[in-house]
Amino acid sequence: MMDYNIRGENIEVTPAIREYVEKKIGKLDRYFNETPNATVHVNLKVYPDKNTKVEVTIPMKDLVLRAEERNQDMYAGIDLIVDKLERQIRKHKTKVNRKFREKGELHEYFASASETAATAVEDEEELEIVRTKQFNLKPMDSEEAILQMNLLGHSFFIYTDAKTDGTNIVYKRKDGKYGLIETN
Structure with missing residues (x-):
């Protein structure tokens, strides 16, 4: 129900x-x-x-x-x-x-x-991966990650947080602002 x-x-x-x-x-x-x-x-x-x-x-x-x-x-x-x-x-x-x-x-x-x-x-239809990328995550803060994302022209950016050593993701929202996803 x-x-x-x-x-x-x-x-x-x-x-x-x-x-x-x-x-x-x-x-x-x-x-x-x-x-x-x-x-x-x-x-x-x-x-x-x-x-x-x-x-x-x-x-x-x-x-x-x-x-x-x-x-x-x-x-x-x-x-x-x-x-x-x-x-x-x-x-x-x-x-x-x-x-x-x-x-x-x-x-x-x-x-x-x-x-x-x-x-x-x-x-x-199967979900098909058409391209794979590998890269090293550079330690930085969220502001630097946003700058890197904008320089690359991407809508998201994955990085290692310099303070917590966790893998985080910044992304551009539909409203033009930014979001942050923190991992545990």
């Missing part, structure tokens, strides 16, 4: 919005053999320029589905989110079911349904 945690930022979550979200995301049930026990986290945000952002996270036992969408129309954003989540499910369906079979579990996580040939081909 899916429970819904719907939060609004700069918007009141009306019964109509709640019903629309539950109806649309509830359609994802058809991709599973059993309705997953999960809490669907939905964040709705309205910006001063009237654009909206919809974020959906569905953490399950062996899988986390997550998508976000910005759109002028919140209802259109919710529709696009469901499309993104469906693509994620179709993409991972074969791989996840194969993993369950290898573990020796009798049931499959995702339901099998008649699909178009295009979807079947998409499901069978």
Whole structure:
């Protein structure tokens, strides 16, 4: 059973919005053999320029589905989110079911349904590594890592933190600011 945690930022979550979200995301049930026990986290945000952002996270036992969408129309954003989540499910369906079979579990996580040939081909695609790079991580601080990343014109940069000796990653966010991922 899916429970819904719907939060609004700069918007009141009306019964109509709640019903629309539950109806649309509830359609994802058809991709599973059993309705997953999960809490669907939905964040709705309205910006001063009237654009909206919809974020959906569905953490399950062996899988986390997550998508976000910005759109002028919140209802259109919710529709696009469901499309993104469906693509994620179709993409991972074969791989996840194969993993369950290898573990020796009798049931499959995702339901099998008649699909178009295009979807079947998409499901069978393997993740292919087309290039491998090796390099030494230079000790530095996050500011120097950001400078290096910008000099290289990359969207992320991996480095060894000079203080903690841990491997960290700096990255450029969609809003133009920077993020830091620290490892343990």
